[in-house]
Amino acid sequence: MSSVSESRLSDIIDALYAGSGDPREWPGLLGPICTYLDAEVGQVVVGDHTRSRWDGDYYYALTPNRDEADLTDFLAAHGATDPRRKLFLASEGRVWLDHEMEPPGFDASPIVRDFLDPLEIRRQIAAVVVRDETTIATLTVMRSRAAGPFTAVHADRFSLLLPHFRRSFHIHKALRQAAGVAQGAAAFVESLDNPVILCNGGGQVVLANEAARALSRQGALSLRGGRLSLPRAADEGRLNACIAAVFGHDRRLGRGKAGHEPCGAMGIAVPRPDPKPPLRLLVCPLPGAHALADASPGTSLVALVGVGDTTDRPLGTLLASLYDLTAAETRLVDQLRRGLSLKEAADALGVAHSTTRTQLANVFAKTQTSRQSELVGLVGRVASLQAPL
Known part of the structure; x- marks a missing residue:
């Protein structure tokens, strides 16, 4: 590969990983991909392969110099009956040159006569980039019959792109799944009757559910300015000592202040005006819970859980x-x-x-x-x- 081609490949890969991995960002790379592969048109198709038809269920994109309606018209007319479709879709990761997936007589078919030649996209290199339980994503580059067929050299260059597109897609999928888990967990915390407050090592509140916010409105504690505080300075000092001690216990969470005895969890009872029972908080370490509170990776968290009046339990x-x-x-x-x-x-x-x-x-x-x-x-x-x- 020439130094120019290597530079173009490097630029495409850098741009790919600079994004989120969402296939809907891939059309922005079609122009550079076409230049890298001596192609004239690039195409991305992403959709649900469990559906029976191509049209209506899929997302399409072409290089900016082509109208996407051309592709949608083609798929609506021939997508489900295209004789290349079954072979192509069953081979994730394989790079296909056009003649390798065409049955005998294909060059004289209505698909070629009515669409591929008039649109000047007769010559193609294509691959299924990703195929999982539901999603399929394909990448195709095309050029006119007059430009000549793509060669094995072009196919080799094309193949160098596929692992990176596949990896970026799976990163995107994993991030979406993690976000879904975090949202579900946060919703669960919000639904709890017990007050729950998540704090980082600096005492900043990163999540407080409605029960905790209700305590704040009642004056039992304060969440103003994103910081947890208690009405009495002495009680707040005891609470801060608990948090520091819990952080000191779990080395994954960070170091506690000098002089605090390490511990896995601590309880603190905060008096309230009669006839209200004391506010009793259990302070627990939460290693690896930054996603739950939408905090930065590596953020150390503790949970303060209000356990109510426990004297008779x-x-x-x-x-x-x-x-x-x-x-x-x-x-x-x-x-x-x-x-x-x-x-x-x-x-x-x-x-x-x-x-x-x-x-x-x-x-x-x-x-x-x-x-x-x-x-x-x-x-x-x-x-x-x-x-x-």
């Missing part, structure tokens, strides 16, 4: 509701917090030691702890939520 019930523990897991945690070893807990509960090992592994995963001592410490901090002020 058994500790086991509170633990089960906060960490989604099963009844068996809750009973095991109760034995461990009393100082029993795992084997002693198994004997006390009348189950096999292997069963308690499995249950403990599940509890570790749900509570983001990794040792029994760490788990017992967490249980103690949750128990502090029940203590009278």
Whole structure:
């Protein structure tokens, strides 16, 4: 490949990755692609291959010097019956020169006579760039019969584009799926009855659901200026210490302030005017949750969850509701917090030691702890939520 062709290829690839990977951005590259491949017309077709017809279900684009109506008219008339279609669409990633996918006698067919020759697009190189469960995307370059057929050299150049188009499409698809998950998760948080506030390491609020905003309107806390604050300076200091300690525990989240004992989660009870019960908050680390709050990748987050008045709730019930523990897991945690070893807990509960090992592994995963001592410490901090002020 000449240095000029290499430079053109590099420019196309750079422009492709500079975009979002959405195939609807690809038409902007058709001009440079045609120059790179000595073509006169470029075409992108994107659509749902589970549909029975081409027309109406697909998105089309041609180079700016051609009217898209030409393509839509062609597909409406011949798309479903084009004898090249079945072979072409079944071969993702293969580069086809026009003569390789044409049946005998095709040159004398109405498709060539009525459309390809009059539109001066008789010679073609084409490929299915992407074909997944529903979407198909094709890329084609064309030129007139007079310009002569494309060669194997052109096909080789064309093939160098395909992995990059395919990769950019899958990046775009993954980003869309991640955005959908994040939106769904954020909607779930919004629907919760418990107040939930997500904060970064700098104390900035990146997400607060309606229940939390209601507390702000009532004056129990403030979310003004995108920062969480409490009415009393002493309570706010205790809350900031909790957040710093939680960040110090999880190295994936960042470093806590010097002097804070690392911990997986902490509870804080904030007094409110009588007769309202205290506002009890559980502060938990949320590694990898930046997408949930539309924060920048790598942003460290903690969740502050209001757990309501817990003074009349058994500790086991509170633990089960906060960490989604099963009844068996809750009973095991109760034995461990009393100082029993795992084997002693198994004997006390009348189950096999292997069963308690499995249950403990599940509890570790749900509570983001990794040792029994760490788990017992967490249980103690949750128990502090029940203590009278």
